[in-house]
Amino acid sequence: MAAALAALAFLLLPAAGATAAEKPTVTLSKTQAGKGGDITVTGKGWRPDALLMMLVCGQATPGRGVPGGTNSCANDTGRAVTTDGKGAFSKKLPVAEPPKPCPCVVHVATVTGEKALADAAFKVAGHPVEPLPKQQGGGRLSVLTDTGLDGSSGVLTWFGAPPSRKFVFTVGNVGSAPVKNPVFQVGTSHGVFAPQWEEQQWRGTIAPGKKAQIKLPVELSAGAHGDYLVxxxxxxxxxxxxxxxxxxxxxxxxxxxxxxxVVPAAVFRIGMALVDKLRPGRRRGSRPAGRHRTGRISELTDRLPKLRLPQGAVAADRAARTPPTSRTKPPGASGSKDTAANTGTLPWFTPDTDPGAGTAPTAPAGQLSAPSENSPTTKGNT
Incomplete structure (x- = not known):
C-alpha cells in the first residue's frame, strides 16, 4: 500500500510542476535602481512566440496589479520583447520615474493573443513614495445588461474630426458594501494593438443589491477609421x-x-497672365498700327469744315452722277429735246414753247401736268 502511494505521488509531482510552470513569472536582476540605470528582466512560463510589453509603473503592488492602468506607467521607456519557443525571455529595461509615486512594479503583459500579465516589485531610488488608496472592501460591480455606444458622427467627423460616443452600460453591486464614486478604466484598441486605458470616475453611490446605468465618454484620435474595440x-x-x-x-x-x-489651374492662369504682360514689343494700352492710323484719319475728317451748296447745284450734281442708262425717259419723248431732263426741273414747271397753240402739250405718262393758262377755270357746280 505504501509503495502504491509513493508511485502515485511520483506520477503526480511532474504534473503539478508543469501546472506551476504554465503560470507566467517575472524576475528582476535588481530590486532597486535610480533613474538612468537599467535592469534585466527575465520571464518564464509565457506563451511561446508571444509579444510582451515591459513597463515601470507606480502606485501598484504585485498582488494588486496596476489599478491606474498604463496612465500610471513610464510608457516612453517601455520595451517590447518576444518569448522563445519555450515561453522564456530576458531583456534589459531602462529605469525611469513613473508619473505616479511608488510603491512601483515592473509590469509585463501580452500585447496580442490571450491576455496574460505578471508584476515584480521594484523601487525607483529618489522617487516619492505614497500609501496606496484604500480598496473598497466588500463592494463588487458586475455588468448586468448588454453594453452599447450612443451618439452619431457629425459633419466635422466626415472631414477628420475625432469620432466620439457615449459608452452606456448597466452595473449592479453584487457585494456586501456600497460602492461610492467608482473609477472605471475605458480603453480603445485598433487591430492587434493593446488597449490604451483612460481612467474615468462616475459620481454616485451604488448600494448593495442595487444597479445603475452609467454613461462614459469615449473619443478616438483625429482621422481615425476602421474597426475599434472599446x-x-x-x-x-x-x-x-x-x-x-x-x-x-x-x-x-x-x-x-x-x-x-484647383491649385495647378490657378498657377497656370497666373503664369499666362505674367507671360502676356512680359511679352516683348507689347505695351499696355497699345493698339495695332492700322487701327491707329484709321482712327486718326477719321478724326481729322470730322474736324474739317463742311461746305453747303445751293439746292439747284445739289440737284445738278446728283443728275450728273447718275448713269445715263438709269435715267427715266417718258414715252415718245426725245432725250435731246427733253427740257425737264436737261434742266433737272419738273415738267409742269416747263414753259410752253408755243404760247399760241390751241392744245397743251401732252404730259408724259405717269406724270401730272399743270393746268394751261388758256383752259377754263372750273370753280365747281353753280
Missing amino acids: SLKFGGKVLAEQPWGVGRPWGVTVFWILLCV
Missing part, C-alpha cells in the same frame, strides 16, 4: 467589450482632390 475595466478586471466601426473621413479625400485640381 473595453471597460473595473478593479483590474475587464467587465465588458463593445466593437465600434468607424467610417473613413471621405471629406478629407475630396478636399485633397480639389486642391490638386
Whole structure:
C-alpha cells in the first residue's frame, strides 16, 4: 500500500510542476535602481512566440496589479520583447520615474493573443513614495445588461474630426458594501494593438443589491477609421467589450482632390497672365498700327469744315452722277429735246414753247401736268 502511494505521488509531482510552470513569472536582476540605470528582466512560463510589453509603473503592488492602468506607467521607456519557443525571455529595461509615486512594479503583459500579465516589485531610488488608496472592501460591480455606444458622427467627423460616443452600460453591486464614486478604466484598441486605458470616475453611490446605468465618454484620435474595440475595466478586471466601426473621413479625400485640381489651374492662369504682360514689343494700352492710323484719319475728317451748296447745284450734281442708262425717259419723248431732263426741273414747271397753240402739250405718262393758262377755270357746280 505504501509503495502504491509513493508511485502515485511520483506520477503526480511532474504534473503539478508543469501546472506551476504554465503560470507566467517575472524576475528582476535588481530590486532597486535610480533613474538612468537599467535592469534585466527575465520571464518564464509565457506563451511561446508571444509579444510582451515591459513597463515601470507606480502606485501598484504585485498582488494588486496596476489599478491606474498604463496612465500610471513610464510608457516612453517601455520595451517590447518576444518569448522563445519555450515561453522564456530576458531583456534589459531602462529605469525611469513613473508619473505616479511608488510603491512601483515592473509590469509585463501580452500585447496580442490571450491576455496574460505578471508584476515584480521594484523601487525607483529618489522617487516619492505614497500609501496606496484604500480598496473598497466588500463592494463588487458586475455588468448586468448588454453594453452599447450612443451618439452619431457629425459633419466635422466626415472631414477628420475625432469620432466620439457615449459608452452606456448597466452595473449592479453584487457585494456586501456600497460602492461610492467608482473609477472605471475605458480603453480603445485598433487591430492587434493593446488597449490604451483612460481612467474615468462616475459620481454616485451604488448600494448593495442595487444597479445603475452609467454613461462614459469615449473619443478616438483625429482621422481615425476602421474597426475599434472599446473595453471597460473595473478593479483590474475587464467587465465588458463593445466593437465600434468607424467610417473613413471621405471629406478629407475630396478636399485633397480639389486642391490638386484647383491649385495647378490657378498657377497656370497666373503664369499666362505674367507671360502676356512680359511679352516683348507689347505695351499696355497699345493698339495695332492700322487701327491707329484709321482712327486718326477719321478724326481729322470730322474736324474739317463742311461746305453747303445751293439746292439747284445739289440737284445738278446728283443728275450728273447718275448713269445715263438709269435715267427715266417718258414715252415718245426725245432725250435731246427733253427740257425737264436737261434742266433737272419738273415738267409742269416747263414753259410752253408755243404760247399760241390751241392744245397743251401732252404730259408724259405717269406724270401730272399743270393746268394751261388758256383752259377754263372750273370753280365747281353753280
